[in-house]
Amino acid sequence: MNYSPKKMQEMLNKYNFSFKKKFGQNFIVDENVINTIIKKSNIDKETLVIEIGPGSGALTNKLALHAKSVICYEIDIKLKEIIDNNLKNYNNVKIIYEDFLKSNVLNDIKDYKYKQLYVVANLPYYITTPIIVKLIEDNIDVDKIVVMVQKEVGDRFRAKPGSRDYNSLSIFLNYYYDVKKIMDISKNVFIPKPNVDSIVVEFNKKKNNLSLKSKEFFFKLIKDSFRQKRKTIRNNLREYDLDKVEKILLQNNLNLSSRAEHISIEVFVEMANYLVK
Ligand code: SAM
Numbered sequence: 707m708n709y710s711p712k713k714m715q716e717m718l719n720k721y722n723f724s725f726k727k728k729f730g731q732n733f734i735v736d737e738n739v740i741n742t743i744i745k746k747s748n749i750d751k752e753t754l755v756i757e758i759g760p761g762s763g764a765l766t767n768k769l770a771l772h773a774k775s776v777i778c779y780e781i782d783i784k785l786k787e788i789i790d791n792n793l794k795n796y797n798n799v800k801i802i803y804e805d806f807l808k809s810n811v812l813n814d815i816k817d818y819k820y821k822q823l824y825v826v827a828n829l830p831y832y833i834t835t836p837i838i839v840k841l842i843e844d845n846i847d848v849d850k851i852v853v854m855v856q857k858e859v860g861d862r863f864r865a866k867p868g869s870r871d872y873n874s875l876s877i878f879l880n881y882y883y884d885v886k887k888i889m890d891i892s893k894n895v896f897i898p899k900p901n902v903d904s905i906v907v908e909f910n911k912k913k914n915n916l917s918l919k920s921k922e923f924f925f926k927l928i929k930d931s932f933r934q935k936r937k938t939i940r941n942n943l944r945e946y947d948l949d950k951v952e953k954i955l956l957q958n959n960l961n962l963s964s965r966a967e968h969i970s971i972e973v974f975v976e977m978a979n980y981l982v983k
Contacts (some may be wrong), residue, residue, distance in 0.1 A: 707767050707792050709737040711897050718762065721788050725898055729782050730830030733761045734854075736895035740765055743906060746888050747826050747852045749773045754820035756848075758806045758827045758837055761785065763792035765828060770796040774820055779806040807836055811846050823847065828854040831902070835859065835875060842878055851883070851909040854891060860905040867970045874932040877971055878925065881916070883909035916975040924978040931966035931974070938963045950981055 708714070714735045725731045734740055743765065749755060749772040760766040760778040762785065769776045776799045780789070783803050793799050802814060815823070825848050829837055834855045841848055855863075858871075864885045865871035879885055891904040918924050933942045940962035943951055952962050954977040960969060 707764060709735055709740070709764060711735040714762065714764075714897060718788070723784060723788060726782060728832075730759075730832045731761065731782070732828075732831075732896040732898060732900045734764050734828055734895055735897050739891060739895050740768055742889065743826065743852060743854070744768045744772060746906070746908060747772075747824060747850065749824060749826070752821035754815065754818050754823050756811070756815075756823070756825045756827075758825070759830050760789060760801065761828070763789045765826070766793060766799060767796075769826060770799045773824075774798065775818055776800070777802065777814060777818075779804060779809055781805050807833060807840060811840075811844055815846075822849040824849060825851045825853065827852075831856045831859070831900070838863070838879065839875065842882060848909075849911050852888070852906065854904050854906050857890070857903040857905050860887065860907045863907055863909075868968055870967075872967045873935070874928045874966075877928050877974060879909065881912075881924075881971055881975075883911055885909050916972060917979075918975060919979045920982045923982040924975065927978045927981065928966075928974055931969070935965070935967065938965055939969070942966065946981060951977060954980055 708717070714733060749769065751774050753773045755769050755773045755776045757766055757769060757776060757778040760780050766776060766778055766789070770793065778799065778801045780801055780803055786801075786803065789801055802809065823846070825841060841851065862871040862873060862876060863879055864887065865873070865876040886908055888906040888908050891906060893899045893903065931939060931942050939951065939955065940948065948962065954973065955961050955964060958973045960973070
C-alpha cells in the first residue's frame with residue numbers, strides 16, 4: 707500500500723470515493739506515524755486487535771502483518787471495495803460494516819483464540835468518548851488501547867484531580883488503565899486536513915485495581931458526583947447518606963462543600979465501598 711498523500715488521493719479517486727465529514731473521515735497519509743503506532747502497540751502473533759474505522763486500510767495493513775487476527779468496524783460501506791483491494795493479501799482480517807457503537811463486540815470476538823486483546827485505531831473524533839465509554843461499559847476487557855484522538859480529548863483522558871479536564875470519564879479510565887501520551891500529531895499527516903490537533907494516547911490495563919465491592923455502584927456514584935460540575939458534593943449527592951459521605955471526605959481532608967473535580971479515585975473507591983449496601 708502506498709502512503710503518500712498524492713497516491714492516496716489518486717487511489718480514492720479511482721474508486722470515486724469522497725470523504726464524509728459526518729463520519730469523521732481524516733485518513734493518515736504518513737507511513738512514519740503508522741509505524742510508530744505499530745511499534746508502540748507491541749502487537750504480536752498472539753494478539754487480537756480491534757480497529758474502529760479502518761478507512762482505506764492504511765493502519766489495518768500493518769496491524770494484519772503483526773497481529774494474530776484483526777477485527778475492524780467500519781460504518782461506511784462505500785469503503786468496502788477499497789478495503790477489499792488494500793487488504794487482499796491478508797486472511798486474518800475481518801471487516802464488520804456497522805456502527806461500532808451499536809455492535810456486540812463480546813459476541814463478535816467470542817470464537818477467537820488469543821492471549822491479549824488490543825484496540826488500535828485512529829478514531830473518528832465525533833464519537834471518541836462514546837467509543838471509549840463503550841469499551842469500558844461493555845466489559846470487553848481490553849488489555850491495551852492505542853488510539854489517535856483530538857488533543858483536547860486526550861488531555862481529558864489523562865487529567866488529574868484539581869485540573870479543569872478531570873471528569874467522570876477520567877476516573878473510569880484511570881481506574882482500569884494507566885494512561886499516557888505517546889506523541890503529538892501534526893494536522894498535515896491527514897487528508898483532508900482536520901481543524902484540530904491530535905495526539906496518540908496509550909492505555910495499559912492496571913494489574914491491581916483498587917478493590918471495589920460493586921463496580922456498578924462506583925460508576926453510579928461518580929456519575930452522580932459530577933452531575934453538575936459547578937455544584938458541591940452536598941448538592942450532587944443529596945440522595946445518598948450524606949453523613950457517611952461526609953465521614954469519608956473528612957478523613958481525606960475534604961468536606962461536603964468540596965467539588966467532585968478535587969476528589970481522587972482512591973477517595974471515590976473508599977466512599978463507594980463504605981456506602982454500598
Ligand atoms: N483508520 C483510517 C486512517 O487512519 O487513515 C481512518 C480513520 S478516520 C479518522 C475514522 C474512520 O472511522 C472512518 O473510516 C469512518 O468512516 C469510520 N467511522 C466513523 N464512525 C464510525 C462508527 N460509528 N463505527 C465504525 N466506524 C466509524
